[in-house]
Structures are given as C-alpha cells and as structure tokens.
Amino acid sequence: MxxxxxxxxxxxxxxxxxxxxxxxxxxxxxxxxxxxxxIHISNEMKIEGTESQRVLDQLSNELPIASGGQGSVVFKASDDQRLDTPERGAAIGKIISEVYHLDYVVNTAELASGANDLNAMMMQNANPDDLPPYGIMIVDGMPLPGVLLSADGTIALFQFQFTDELTAIPQDVKDTIIETVTALEKEEEISVLPSESLLSLEIGIGSGxxxxxxxxxxxxxxxxxxxxxxxxxxxxxxxxxxxxxxxxxxxxxxxxxxxxxxxxxxxxxxxxxxxxxxxxxxxxxxxxxxxxxxxxxxxxxxxxxxxxxxxxxxxxxxxxxxxxxxxxxxxxxxxxxxxxxxxxxxxxxxxxxxxxxxxxxxxxxxxxxxxxxxxxxxxxxxxIGFSDRWVRGVVKFRWLVIVVVIVILGIAATPILKMDMGIPGAATANLDTAARQSYDAISEGFGEGFNGPLILVAELEDSSSKLTIEHLMGLVMELQSQDNVSQVSPLGINENGNLAIFSLIPDTGPTDIETKELVQQLRELDLQTGGGVTLGVTGFTAVNIDMSVKLGNVFPIYIGIIVILSLIILMLVFRSIVVPIKATLGFLLSILATFGITTAVFQWGWLNDVFGFDTGGPLLSFMPIVTTGILYGLAMDYQVFLVSSMRESYVHGHKGKESIVHGYNQASRVVLGAAVIMVSVFAGFIFTDDIMIKQIGFALTIGIFIDTFLVRMTLVPAVMAIFGEKAWWLPKWLDRILPNLDVEGDKLIAKLDKPNEILRKDQES
Missing domain, CATH: 1.20.1640.10 (Multidrug efflux transporter AcrB transmembrane domain)
Structure with a gap:
C-alpha cells in the first residue's frame, strides 16, 4: 500500500x-x-415493517384518499376578540373554500362518507357534560368543514388532508396554501399560524x-x-x-x-x-x-x-x-x-x-x-515542550489517570439511564418560530393532543360483512372510554363498507410518554364491540413512536457490529491484541458519556440558553446510531495516527515507555490540531435553527472532544504505559495469518534506502 x-x-x-x-x-x-x-429534499422518515407503516400501506390500498399527509392552520383573533362574528366568519369561510379548491387538497365532504350522520347522532345522544369545550365553527347557521372553534371563540383550527404523502406534495402547493390563508392577516387582523408540515424545508447552513x-x-x-x-x-x-x-x-x-x-x-x-x-x-x-x-x-x-x-x-x-x-x-x-x-x-x-x-x-x-x-x-x-511534560506526567501517574478518566466519563454517562427517544418537532421548536406558535395556540385552544392525532383503522375480519352506523357508534363509545382519550371522531368508510377510519385525539402531546403508552394500549385492546373487528393505529405520532422503538431495538446490534469491526481492523493495522481491545473499550466510554451529556442538555434543558433552544424534549431517535457510526470512524482515525506513531517509534528502536513518549510527541500536535478543527466544524452546526441538526452537531462536537482529549490523548498513553512492550504482543500463529498492511511504511522506507529505486522504476513505466 x-x-x-x-x-x-x-x-x-x-x-x-x-x-x-x-x-x-x-x-x-x-x-x-x-x-x-x-434539489429535492424532504423530512419524511418512514421505517418499513412497523405496525404504523403497515396500516398506512393498507389505507393506501383500501382508502387511498385517507392515506395522504395532513396539514393544519391556526387562526387567532387579536385582542381576545371572537372569530365567529359575521365578518370574520365569512372571511375565514371564503379562505377555507379557496384552499379546498387547490390541487392535492382533499375536501372534507369527500372523505367523510357516512361520518357526518354518525357524528350528528353522537352529538344528539351525548351527555352535555361529556362534550368538549370546543366545537365546529358555525357561520350563518352553517358549519365550516374541517374547522374547530375554541370555547372562548378566539382560536380556530383548520385541519385538512392531502391526496398524497407530504413528501409527494410540491412545495409550491404548500406555499400557495400559506399565501392564501395569510391574506386574513391583512384583511381582518387575524394571526395566521401554518403547521410545521406546510413550512418549507431548508438546509441548515448559517453563520455558525x-x-x-x-x-x-x-x-x-x-x-x-x-x-x-x-x-x-x-x-x-x-x-x-x-x-x-x-x-x-x-x-x-x-x-x-x-x-x-x-x-x-x-x-x-x-x-x-x-x-x-x-x-x-x-x-x-x-x-x-x-x-x-x-x-x-x-x-x-x-x-x-x-x-x-x-x-x-x-x-x-x-x-x-x-x-x-x-x-x-x-x-x-x-x-x-x-x-x-x-x-x-x-x-x-x-x-x-x-x-x-x-x-x-x-x-x-x-x-x-x-x-x-x-x-x-x-x-x-x-x-521540553508541553506535550512532552503532559505525556510523561500521564505515564508516571498512569493508574491515577486511568481511575480519574473512568470516573469522569462514568458520571457524564449517568443521564443516559433517563434518555427518551423520539422525533423533535414543533413542541420543542423555539418560541419565536411559526411552528412552535402554532403548536402552542392549538394546545391553548383545544389541548395538546390535537397536535398529534392518531388515525385508527377498524376492519371487519369477515370481509363480506359491512359496518353499520350502530356498529361504528359502539366502536366510538368504546374507544372514547379508554384512558387518556380526549375525542374520537369517524372520518370515513371504504367502498366495501368493511373498513372505517377514525381520528383519536389523546389528552397528551405527541412526544409525551403517556401518548406512547396509549398507542400500545390501543394495539393490545380486545374490542368488546361485536362483529370481529381488528384495530390498527397509525398517523404521524404513531409512526414516530414506532420508529423510535425500532431504532432503539437495533441500536445494540449496531454497537455489536461496531465492536467486532473495531477489533478486526485495529488488529490488522497494529498487529496487536491489547491495542484493539483498549481502543474499543475507550470508544465505548466516549460514546456513553457523549449520550449522557447530550441527554442532560437537550432533554433536561441544561444550558439551553447557551446552545440556542428554548424547550427540552426527546432526543432524535436515530441520533445515537448516526453519531456512533461517525464518532467510531473519527475516533479510530486518531487512534491510528497516534498509536501508529508510537508503534513506529517502537519499531525504530525506542523501547518501553520511551516509545510511548516519543511517538506521542511526534503525533500529538497534529492530532490536537485535527481534533480542534473537527470540534470547530461540528460546533458550527449546533447553532443552526433545525433542532435535529443541532442535536447531531452537539453530540459529534462533545463526542470528538471527549474521545480526543480524555481517551486518545490521556487514557491511551496511560494504558499503554501499563502494558509497555507487551502492548505489541501477538500470538505467532495469528501473526502468520494476518496480512502485513505496512501502515507505518517500513517496507517503503527500506526500498527507498536503495537510491531512487522506486522513482527510477516509476519514471521508466
């Protein structure tokens, strides 16, 4: 090579x-x-094989119009005035009609086949004390389709559905919707807050x-x-x-x-x-x-x-x-x-x-x-320079150094026991963003659950039978009686009449633990309503929950792959048993401490003002896997450059601890410079507006800092000093099997001792 x-x-x-x-x-x-x-980018992250994705695929076959993405807009009156006055109501109704006539937007009336009759029947038979404080917005005696009004009349929620998944909706369509609804801000002095799903996606590059x-x-x-x-x-x-x-x-x-x-x-x-x-x-x-x-x-x-x-x-x-x-x-x-x-x-x-x-x-x-x-x-x-004094001090007090580093990293890793995984969204966006203001307005007017409705699919096991109005009403009443359920509403029935979809609003927000428990509870629910009905749960919230669960399950497998790869590659590079084991254990310490600190900052909200976010929340579910892969590769970079220098010193005559000191002095400066560059580059992404990029940038920054300064440049020479020349021991039978990769270039240097042999042959060719 x-x-x-x-x-x-x-x-x-x-x-x-x-x-x-x-x-x-x-x-x-x-x-x-x-x-x-x-350039085409999206924020759609689906995982095949999950229950929520299975139900979505079923919907796309059985009731395609109901399988599209969802959008919402919040209208908020200024100075606590009501929105259902004749003037404002008419203006909102006009805007709603315009949106329903846009391409890719589903008219509520097309979706709710038979659902309106059922909703009306439930309203008639319901106990007034059980009715929610909000209701359908009425204008001139007629309901506005898809619009709910808060109890005090100051907030209206317009919910609508697209014909396709959000990733398939052109951004210019979403921009047209936003342009249409925001016309109210000038005409009627109404605050208009589009949902996060309507806002354009931007690549988070900025001054940082x-x-x-x-x-x-x-x-x-x-x-x-x-x-x-x-x-x-x-x-x-x-x-x-x-x-x-x-x-x-x-x-x-x-x-x-x-x-x-x-x-x-x-x-x-x-x-x-x-x-x-x-x-x-x-x-x-x-x-x-x-x-x-x-x-x-x-x-x-x-x-x-x-x-x-x-x-x-x-x-x-x-x-x-x-x-x-x-x-x-x-x-x-x-x-x-x-x-x-x-x-x-x-x-x-x-x-x-x-x-x-x-x-x-x-x-x-x-x-x-x-x-x-x-x-x-x-x-x-x-x-004598600083690096020489540092490494000689580490070598001299090696046992103390090892204990101190392990204790520090162990303490830093403790928050990982409380780590909560999910998909950060509007609930954790900064307070001055439209997405967060929309989320807070919905929570204020209707409850947090409206920010993450669940979609339920009820299907008869006997496909030849049909769901009746009484049957559907029984399902609604049974679902409504479950804990942590705010509201259940029928949305539609397929052409065969054997499959119905419902919207279920939890009492809690989309990232709350109680909502995760509700999803699991609904999937395990043994429905008492007759007719042999199976229940599926999907929707954006359920998809995110399933994604977090599956990623959490595969993470240990990925760690196992990383550990095995680490041992094999490092054994090939360093021709040693001790060095690969030591490097891998050091990396595990680094990654655990990294996730612990990231949990404390982004979930518990420590130093949130410093890192530019207002509210703590769940950690990005795929962040541990992504950062582990990158940090492992970069940690092994520094391991290779630092320890190969020590091995080069050992091979060229420096014995015992002196090979550690000499090799460290030769490589430490450039490794230090490289680490500072890495930290600087990754830290720049911490101050982007996107919370997902912010979390990944922070984890990579703190991970590189820990692994370089505490593990590679402190723990590694201390452990190497304990083993001395035994660190390079390799069984003879294994030495014969492993190929010699010549990472230090010994073969090259030996050939170059012969005057210009390589250069002459190269020029002749």
Missing part, C-alpha cells in the same frame, strides 16, 4: 494538471446533473458553520505555519463537499433525500477532508525540515506513509457508516451512503489531488520564515 501510494503521489506531483483537470471534470459533471435534476471554517483555517495556519499550506486542506475539503454532497443532491429526484442526509454529508466531509490533508501536509513539511528532502520526495513519502494511515482511517469511517445498511432502514441507509460516499471522495482527493496541488506549490510549501523558525527550534531541541 505505501509503495503504491508513493508512486501515485510522485506522478501527481510531476504531472499535476492531469489530476487537477480530471477532478475538475468530475465537478463539472456533478454541476451539470444538479442543474438538470435540481462559517465561523467553524474560520476557526479551522486559523488552527491550520497555527499548525502548519504557512498560508499556502493551510489553504490546501480547506480547498481540498470544499471540493470534496462539492462532489460528495452535490452528487447526492443531483440524484435526489430519484432517491428520497432528507435534509439531515445532506447536512450529515457536509459535516463529515468537511471534517475528514481537512483532517486528512492536514496529516499529509504536516508529514511532508516535517520531512523537509527534519531530513532536508525536496518538496517532491517529501510529498511522495508523506503520501506513502501518512497516506496509508489516511487510507485505513478513511476505510474505517466508511465501514462504520455502511454498517447502518444491515438494519434495513431506508432513510438511515441513504444517510449512511451519502456520508460514506463523501468520505470516499475526500479520501481519494487527499491521495491524488493533494499531491498534484503540492506539485504546483513546489518548494513554496515551506516559506523561508518557516525554515528559519525550524532551524531555531532545532538549535533549542533540548527545551
């Missing part, structure tokens, strides 16, 4: 424009496809990400000491993002793409693209300074040695991400493939385009100022 990468780098350095033009052609192809196909890039640029400049050297990693990473994420967008019209998938690719692409370039450019400059090599030879050797570590580190990240595919969850698979493809593109850019760019720069990669500074540093080589 090292020899092959050396040859590729040498060619790229000597003939840079071949490689540069090739990559620019790929960028042009991606831009062309993007221009032709456009720009600040993160600026910090990364500063760290690169401080680490590499040259504007030219610092600019190359940024340029390469941005090009990788353009190809990786742009390529994903270019096919988003054929593959369902969530905005989270794109942001995830952007996060990981920026981070690894900058880091991998940093490792190679730093190695090249060290070879120039320390061994007096030419820029060409130093670039080739750096790619052959540090490039091998980059290759295996990148491969580790890709394998960790692709491990999500075994779960069979489509939207997670898309996320994983987008992120993995972006990592692959960045890795190939670093190993091919970066040497070409270094060829254009030539000897300017090290400025005269940097060369003079290095000579002064060499003259004062006896001076």
């Amino acid at each position: 090292s020899t092959f990468l050396y040859k590729i780098s040498n060619k790229a350095f000597r003939k840079p424009w071949y490689f540069i033009v090739s990559w620019l052609a790929i960028v042009g192809l991606v831009a062309t496809l993007l221009g032709i196909n456009g 990400e720009v600040i993160g890039l600026i910090v990364a640029a500063i760290v690169l400049l401080m680490t590499l000491g040259s504007v030219v050297a610092a600019g190359l990693p940024l340029l390469t990473a941005l090009l990788g993002i353009a190809i990786g994420v742009g390529g994903a967008f270019s096919i988003s019209s054929f593959i369902e793409m969530t905005n989270v998938s794109a942001i995830l690719g952007l996060m990981i692409g920026l981070a690894v693209g900058i880091d991998y370039c940093l490792f190679i450019v730093n190695r090249q400059r060290r070879l120039i300074f320390d061994q007096g090599l030419s820029a060409q030879e130093a670039a080739s050797r750096a790619t052959g040695t540090a490039g091998s570590a980059v290759f295996f580190a990148g491969l580790t990240v890709i394998i960790a991400l692709c491990g999500m595919l075994v779960m069979g969850i489509s939207f997670l698979s898309t996320m994983a493939l987008v992120a993995a493809a972006t990592v692959l593109v960045n890795m190939l850019l670093v190993l091919t385009l970066l040497p070409a760019l270094l060829g254009l720069v030539g000897e300017k990669i090290c400025s005269p100022k940097a060369r003079n500074k290095n000579q002064l540093k060499a003259a004062n080589a006896t001076r």
Whole structure:
C-alpha cells in the first residue's frame, strides 16, 4: 500500500494538471446533473415493517384518499376578540373554500362518507357534560368543514388532508396554501399560524458553520505555519463537499433525500477532508525540515506513509457508516451512503489531488520564515515542550489517570439511564418560530393532543360483512372510554363498507410518554364491540413512536457490529491484541458519556440558553446510531495516527515507555490540531435553527472532544504505559495469518534506502 501510494503521489506531483483537470471534470459533471435534476429534499422518515407503516400501506390500498399527509392552520383573533362574528366568519369561510379548491387538497365532504350522520347522532345522544369545550365553527347557521372553534371563540383550527404523502406534495402547493390563508392577516387582523408540515424545508447552513471554517483555517495556519499550506486542506475539503454532497443532491429526484442526509454529508466531509490533508501536509513539511528532502520526495513519502494511515482511517469511517445498511432502514441507509460516499471522495482527493496541488506549490510549501523558525527550534531541541511534560506526567501517574478518566466519563454517562427517544418537532421548536406558535395556540385552544392525532383503522375480519352506523357508534363509545382519550371522531368508510377510519385525539402531546403508552394500549385492546373487528393505529405520532422503538431495538446490534469491526481492523493495522481491545473499550466510554451529556442538555434543558433552544424534549431517535457510526470512524482515525506513531517509534528502536513518549510527541500536535478543527466544524452546526441538526452537531462536537482529549490523548498513553512492550504482543500463529498492511511504511522506507529505486522504476513505466 505505501509503495503504491508513493508512486501515485510522485506522478501527481510531476504531472499535476492531469489530476487537477480530471477532478475538475468530475465537478463539472456533478454541476451539470444538479442543474438538470435540481434539489429535492424532504423530512419524511418512514421505517418499513412497523405496525404504523403497515396500516398506512393498507389505507393506501383500501382508502387511498385517507392515506395522504395532513396539514393544519391556526387562526387567532387579536385582542381576545371572537372569530365567529359575521365578518370574520365569512372571511375565514371564503379562505377555507379557496384552499379546498387547490390541487392535492382533499375536501372534507369527500372523505367523510357516512361520518357526518354518525357524528350528528353522537352529538344528539351525548351527555352535555361529556362534550368538549370546543366545537365546529358555525357561520350563518352553517358549519365550516374541517374547522374547530375554541370555547372562548378566539382560536380556530383548520385541519385538512392531502391526496398524497407530504413528501409527494410540491412545495409550491404548500406555499400557495400559506399565501392564501395569510391574506386574513391583512384583511381582518387575524394571526395566521401554518403547521410545521406546510413550512418549507431548508438546509441548515448559517453563520455558525462559517465561523467553524474560520476557526479551522486559523488552527491550520497555527499548525502548519504557512498560508499556502493551510489553504490546501480547506480547498481540498470544499471540493470534496462539492462532489460528495452535490452528487447526492443531483440524484435526489430519484432517491428520497432528507435534509439531515445532506447536512450529515457536509459535516463529515468537511471534517475528514481537512483532517486528512492536514496529516499529509504536516508529514511532508516535517520531512523537509527534519531530513532536508525536496518538496517532491517529501510529498511522495508523506503520501506513502501518512497516506496509508489516511487510507485505513478513511476505510474505517466508511465501514462504520455502511454498517447502518444491515438494519434495513431506508432513510438511515441513504444517510449512511451519502456520508460514506463523501468520505470516499475526500479520501481519494487527499491521495491524488493533494499531491498534484503540492506539485504546483513546489518548494513554496515551506516559506523561508518557516525554515528559519525550524532551524531555531532545532538549535533549542533540548527545551521540553508541553506535550512532552503532559505525556510523561500521564505515564508516571498512569493508574491515577486511568481511575480519574473512568470516573469522569462514568458520571457524564449517568443521564443516559433517563434518555427518551423520539422525533423533535414543533413542541420543542423555539418560541419565536411559526411552528412552535402554532403548536402552542392549538394546545391553548383545544389541548395538546390535537397536535398529534392518531388515525385508527377498524376492519371487519369477515370481509363480506359491512359496518353499520350502530356498529361504528359502539366502536366510538368504546374507544372514547379508554384512558387518556380526549375525542374520537369517524372520518370515513371504504367502498366495501368493511373498513372505517377514525381520528383519536389523546389528552397528551405527541412526544409525551403517556401518548406512547396509549398507542400500545390501543394495539393490545380486545374490542368488546361485536362483529370481529381488528384495530390498527397509525398517523404521524404513531409512526414516530414506532420508529423510535425500532431504532432503539437495533441500536445494540449496531454497537455489536461496531465492536467486532473495531477489533478486526485495529488488529490488522497494529498487529496487536491489547491495542484493539483498549481502543474499543475507550470508544465505548466516549460514546456513553457523549449520550449522557447530550441527554442532560437537550432533554433536561441544561444550558439551553447557551446552545440556542428554548424547550427540552426527546432526543432524535436515530441520533445515537448516526453519531456512533461517525464518532467510531473519527475516533479510530486518531487512534491510528497516534498509536501508529508510537508503534513506529517502537519499531525504530525506542523501547518501553520511551516509545510511548516519543511517538506521542511526534503525533500529538497534529492530532490536537485535527481534533480542534473537527470540534470547530461540528460546533458550527449546533447553532443552526433545525433542532435535529443541532442535536447531531452537539453530540459529534462533545463526542470528538471527549474521545480526543480524555481517551486518545490521556487514557491511551496511560494504558499503554501499563502494558509497555507487551502492548505489541501477538500470538505467532495469528501473526502468520494476518496480512502485513505496512501502515507505518517500513517496507517503503527500506526500498527507498536503495537510491531512487522506486522513482527510477516509476519514471521508466
């Protein structure tokens, strides 16, 4: 591997424009496809095989008009005035009629076949004390279809249904609905609050990400000491993002793409693209300074040695991400493939385009100022730096260090015992957003349950029979008697008459534990109403609940896959038993502490003002899986770069604890710089408005911080010091079986001892 990468780098350095033009052609192809196909993103996240998805699929076959997505608009009168005055009522009625005549919107009358008669009968027979405080909005003696009015008349809720799933509804249709209803704000001084499902999806890029890039640029400049050297990693990473994420967008019209998938690719692409370039450019400059090599030879050797570590580190990240595919969850698979493809593109850019760019720069990669500074540093080589003092202190007090780190991470992990998973939505949006204001207005006027109605499907086991009005009324009364149920309303019956759908409003909100318990209770309910009726539960709330449950069930499986992969890959890279076990256990400590701190911040609301959100809520259900895959890959990056340096020192004559100290000093600075860059890039996403991106960004930021500074740069050298040379022990039989990957480039260095052998053969070819 090292020899092959050396040859590729040498060619790229000597003939840079071949490689540069090739990559620019790929960028042009991606831009062309993007221009032709456009960008299509959604927030639909469904999981095949769940009960709620099964019921939705059944509805799409039996009653297609009822299987579409739902939208709602809240009308709120100013100064506590009533909405059902003749003037305001007429204005609202006119707007409602216009919405019902838009494409993709279902008229309530078309859906409620037989339901109106049943609702009227129930109203007549109901005890007045049992009726809800709200009711259907009446204008000129006629009910407004789909509109409820609060008890005090100040809030009206307009609920409607689309003909298709929300992801299939063009955004311009939703924008037209919003434009139509918001006309009331000017005409009648009525506040109009569209639901979250109507608002346009935006890719959450803002000033935070720009600040993160600026910090990364500063760290690169401080680490590499040259504007030219610092600019190359940024340029390469941005090009990788353009190809990786742009390529994903270019096919988003054929593959369902969530905005989270794109942001995830952007996060990981920026981070690894900058880091991998940093490792190679730093190695090249060290070879120039320390061994007096030419820029060409130093670039080739750096790619052959540090490039091998980059290759295996990148491969580790890709394998960790692709491990999500075994779960069979489509939207997670898309996320994983987008992120993995972006990592692959960045890795190939670093190993091919970066040497070409270094060829254009030539000897300017090290400025005269940097060369003079290095000579002064060499003259004062006896001076002990911070990294040397730190690692010697860690080695000396290794047992104390191990205990302290484990205790700190253990305490940080304790909130994980109370972790609640779900899909953050309007309930946890910031108070100044339209989605949150709509949610709060609905809760105020009608109760929190109206923000997350459940859709129930009642079907006769005997398909030849038909549901009667009395039968349906019995079902409604039985469902209404269940705990935590506010209201049950029939919505429609299929053409065969053997399947009916109902809307059930819980007393509690869509993310409350009581609502989850209600869904489970309804699915286990043994209906007493005669006729052999089976009951299915679906709707947005039920879909999210099922998604969280399934993701929670597959998470331990994914962790198991990660652990096994970690042991195998690290055993191949380091040819050791102790190092893989130690690295994997350290990662488990990191990930548990990460989830614990994330729970305390986003669920319990600790430091919410600092991180820019108003209300705590459930953690994103797929966040643990996504962040585990990314953090594992990045943690192993630092493990490879740091410990391979220790192994290189051991192989080249430094024995015992001295190999740990020497290897640490050689790699710690660049690992520290890479970690600060990662933290800066990920932290930029914490301050986006999207709560899902915010949670993922925070988890990755705190995870990298913990794993780098507490585990890799503190716990690892302490544990290595306990084992000493035994850390590199490998049974002879296993040593014979395992292939020698030559990550440290020993074979390459041995060949280079023969004058220009590789270069001569390469030039002859």
